[in-house]
Amino acid sequence: MTLVSFVTYVTFTAFALLGGVPAWAQTAPTHPSASPSTAPHKPSPRAKAPHAASGSSASSAPADADERLALPRLIAIATSDNDDDIPRFALYAARDIEQLGLQFPAQTANAAPDSEVVITMRLRDSATARMRDFSRQHMNEPMTLIVDGVEMLTATIRSELGGKFQLQLPKEKARLLFQRVLAKAGPAT
Numbered sequence: 745m746t747l748v749s750f751v752t753y754v755t756f757t758a759f760a761l762l763g764g765v766p767a768w769a770q771t772a773p774t775h776p777s778a779s780p781s782t783a784p785h786k787p788s789p790r791a792k793a794p795h796a797a798s799g800s801s802a803s804s805a806p807a808d809a810d811e812r813l814a815l816p817r818l819i820a821i822a823t824s825d826n827d828d829d830i831p832r833f834a835l836y837a838a839r840d841i842e843q844l845g846l847q848f849p850a851q852t853a854n855a856a857p858d859s860e861v862v863i864t865m866r867l868r869d870s871a872t873a874r875m876r877d878f879s880r881q882h883m884n885e886p887m888t889l890i891v892d893g894v895e896m897l898t899a900t901i902r903s904e905l906g907g908k909f910q911l912q913l914p915k916e917k918a919r920l921l922f923q924r925v926l927a928k929a930g931p932a933t
Contacts (some may be wrong), residue, residue, distance in 0.1 A: 818899035837928035840871035872907035
């Protein structure tokens with residue numbers, strides 16, 4: 745019995761045993777001569793994004809990448825023991841933070857593996873207005889970001905911050921930030 749006839753026999757036997765349920769519709773022969781488009785477990789190709797409107801040559805994927813690169817980033821800096829004169833900006837997880845995202849930066853030869861991560865933070869409207877005003881007032885100065893009473897990082901403000909920005913901080917601080925935000929998110933469902 746050839747492989748193709750064996751597969752056909754098994755298919756029809758399964759069809760008969762299942763009481764007429766079309767089991768054969770989900771099976772395909774795995775014979776070497778079968779075409780790749782009928783091979784089982786072959787992932788279907790992703791649908792291509794629709795073309796951009798006329799006058800624009802950018803697609804949605806590069807726009808997302810550009811947005812990530814263009815976001816202002818606060819990079820954690822070391823502070824002296826006497827940091828009482830550094831302005832502080834307080835956020836409350838349940839009230840001010842709308843979304844957090846995690847990104848592992850590309851590793852370089854001189855960087856310790858997994859030492860720092862990048863957090864993308866999106867704030868709600870009221871916190872966005874406060875952050876924008878605060879960053880304008882303290883441009884090119886260090887600031888300490890506090891979430892629910894815990895200092896997350898101290899960084900120098902290099903550009904106006906709004907509702908979406910990034911934090912580059914040690915992995916332990918990122919873990920603490922996510923724990924604080926998740927604790928305020930309510931019970932797991």
